[in-house]
Amino acid sequence: MPSLAIETHGLGKRFGERAALESIDLEVPRGCAFGFLGRNGAGKTTLVRLLLGLAQPTTGTMRLLGHDLPSGRAEALARVGAIVEEPRFHPHLTGRENLHVHAAARDASAHGRVDAALKRVGLGNRADDKVKTYSLGMRQRLGVARCLLCDPELLILDEPVNGLDPAGILEFRGLVRSLVDEGRTVLLSSHLLDEVEKTCDLAAIVDNGRVVVQGTIEALTAGGERTIDIVASPTVKAAGVLAGVPAVTRAIEYNGGIRATLAPDAPRDLDVVTVLLRRLLAEDIQVERVAPVTRSLEDEFLSMTTRLEHA
Template identity: 50%
Template sequence: MENNFAVRTEGLTKKYGDKIAVNSVDLTIPRGVAFGYLGPNGAGKTTLIRMLLGLTPSTSGQMWMLGEKVPEHRSLALAKVGAIVEEPRFHEYMTALENLRIAAAVRGPEAEKRIGESLERVGLGERSKDKVKSYSLGMRQRLGIARCLLTDPELLILDEPMNGLDPAGIMEFRLLIRAFVGEGRTVVISSHLLDEIEKTCDAVSIVDQGQIIRQGNLSEMFGNPSGEVEIEVGDSEGALSVLSRLSYVSSVELVGKNQLKFELNPEVKPSQVNSDLVLAGVLVEKFSPTRKTLEDEFLSITSNMGIH
């Protein structure tokens, strides 16, 4: 069973005195996906990663990575894992190339052969001979990923990897993550950036105050329209009159000069509304079923739980 998952935990808990940082977490991360571990700062994301990697002991619970029970078989698991926890650290007065050579020296000859390719993949090939002290935070993040690639990992665990990246850098990062998944790797991204997680990942866990409050595939959570529709028309008053009389339409409101928003019965196809409006003489210029976003879901869940 454990071989079906890249990561699995049961009742994983971490306490610091009276404070509970991770609270009985049951986490399942399938293989071959980009997975977002999502929550605000202080939600316990980094603590969970540190327990998985054996950097801090758990108080209770069980953990598996790539089919290996940890910490019992930690060395076997970590041989197939690349990770960045918080900001990656390097020798400041050495070049990126020199830093990776040091990292590869303890990993064997195969790691040495991957240095050039790893630097190119993260876009640092032309800056590989620059000292790391001259690198921006975003460049250090990319160098950290290059270091992870030296072992050709099956599982990458990245803690807030988009910190310090400009919009172009975030786009490059997103493409890089999708390329890793295309190669059959699993990428776990811990982040508080809801929009980027939604654009990058296949599945997520939403965590707050050390607890998972929702997890699953994004396609399952948000694959269908929410039932809310926005339209742009030539005659807003006429459209409002027609929509108000339709039994399968509710909550109609004007949201702009020629724009309306309403709730549609999920059993009715949007084309039916469009047809009824046109038959009534209302010209529909734009028709857009809206989709629930990860931010909508996060705010809805945390609001319902009284989390602020």
């Protein structure tokens, strides 16, 4: 089996003079949760629609589960479950009835997966209620249940946590991880940076129709300046002492303490912390807390998009 669930090269989509996507090179490995991350209007839904055959690309090539698109689309989509924007259902039918209607368009085995799919997304107790009584969050979960009817190798979910409360988002995160543990691939298109960071293994950041960076979550959050937060008193004296340490390029008062920015060639964080503590204690400065600042996916996103805006 090919190692990539999704592969695009030079993929582009134009609407008249406007480029919704431009030269997208994307590689989504099998058996992972992959975040396609960008602000609203960045081109995320356009990519999803291209992959599902709901729109035709202007340029480039696509492969889905090892099949060239569009020639192999029928074979590929037989094992793909997808939510595009808000999932739509027949409001006068129950959740269970809606899934059976959808199962009729799949193979015969899909009907046998309805009950398990409803239970898996937490709708077992509401399966026989009409969908018009469902909240937006419940309809989102019913959309995921519909995805599961084809026993998918790949799930493509466009903004799937819209309308979910914090408990629902936590449940959804666990659902995605359980699907990945089964060897399935989940492409999660979202503008929620924190959710992508907590749910996904890899991510690509898209801005103005272009993929600006992609890689593992660990690699994406490892770049940028290294900083350390220190709470010590007297604060002004501590900042002055830290500014004189060769490994520190800047030390400023920050949020009731001090934030020290490290030089690019500074030793690893643990060694730097030891040096800073020794210097502060040698100057009779009381130290309450020293902690390296963990860079988040939001930091990387803001850094990349701001850099592009001013390029």
